[in-house]
Amino acid sequence: METKQLYLHDSYRRAFEAKILRIESNQITLDQTIFHPLTGGVAHDTGYLQNDNSKHNVVQVAINKETKEITHVVDDATGFKQGDAIKGEIAWHRRYRLMRLHTAAHLIAAVMYRDYNARITGGQVEPDQAKLDFNLPRTDREVFEDAVAKANQEVQKKTQLRIYFLKRDEALKIPGVIKLAERMPPDVTELRIVEIPGIDLQADGGPHVNNTEEIGQITLVKIENKGKTQRRLYFTVQ
Numbered sequence: 001m002e003t004k005q006l007y008l009h010d011s012y013r014r015a016f017e018a019k020i021l022r023i024e025s026n027q028i029t030l031d032q033t034i035f036h037p038l039t040g041g042v043a044h045d046t047g048y049l050q051n052d053n054s055k056h057n058v059v060q061v062a063i064n065k066e067t068k069e070i071t072h073v074v075d076d077a078t079g080f081k082q083g084d085a086i087k088g089e090i091a092w093h094r095r096y097r098l099m100r101l102h103t104a105a106h107l108i109a110a111v112m113y114r115d116y117n118a119r120i121t122g123g124q125v126e127p128d129q130a131k132l133d134f135n136l137p138r139t140d141r142e143v144f145e146d147a148v149a150k151a152n153q154e155v156q157k158k159t160q161l162r163i164y165f166l167k168r169d170e171a172l173k174i175p176g177v178i179k180l181a182e183r184m185p186p187d188v189t190e191l192r193i194v195e196i197p198g199i200d201l202q203a204d205g206g207p208h209v210n211n212t213e214e215i216g217q218i219t220l221v222k223i224e225n226k227g228k229t230q231r232r233l234y235f236t237v238q
């Protein structure tokens with residue numbers, strides 16, 4: 001049974017209640033969750049689950065792309081059983097950093113495409129820093145310094161994000177709505193659209209901040225050359 005993805009509707013929700021659908025060893029599948037799994041290039045949440053008797057840490061979260069079931073790996077599942085009503089809370093500091101870094105990634109990728117025709121080919125957001133891969137023949141550091149500076153200008157504009165759902169057919173009419181083809185499961189009927197008005201719009205299931213102001217200062221960490229035309233940018237937020 002599909003796990004209801006509560007995090008798609010509110011990135012700021014920190015606590016929730018759910019039912020345990022299944023336990024296999026220390027892997028717990030819930031009927032609904034606010035825990036974001038490792039998906040779409042964004043790291044998973046951590047936190048805890050508890051019932052009346054036990055409280056255990058969630059150390060990993062994964063989604064089964066076919067069944068849409070979300071599995072919470074706990075450090076110990078003693079005292080939990082199938083059918084239990086449980087409460088859970090995510091580690092907010094970690095999640096909020098993921099939200100800020102992930103939203104910053106949108107701004108940088110949008111600037112890189114707009115001003116340097118560089119397409120994003122991959123990326124990963126972790127709580128301490130994020131990396132983005134671009135297809136860019138030039139190796140100049142100035143390109144990335146410029147992109148980060150312009151992303152910071154977007155932060156200063158204090159733009160309110162718009163997040164909404166569109167029917168698949170409607171969404172796919174928007175040019176460039178899917179930045180990374182492999183990130184969209186073929187069977188979805190509705191796409192979640194994340195729009196940063198004036199700069200970016202794409203289909204995206206990840207957690208974001210409500211306003212670009214929340215990102216804070218974006219800083220370039222380092223740049224790596226990954227072959228002839230692949231450049232990897234590491235950045236963080238202060």
Ligand SMILES: [Zn+2]
Pocket residue numbers: 102103106194204205206207208
């Ligand atoms: Zn996103």
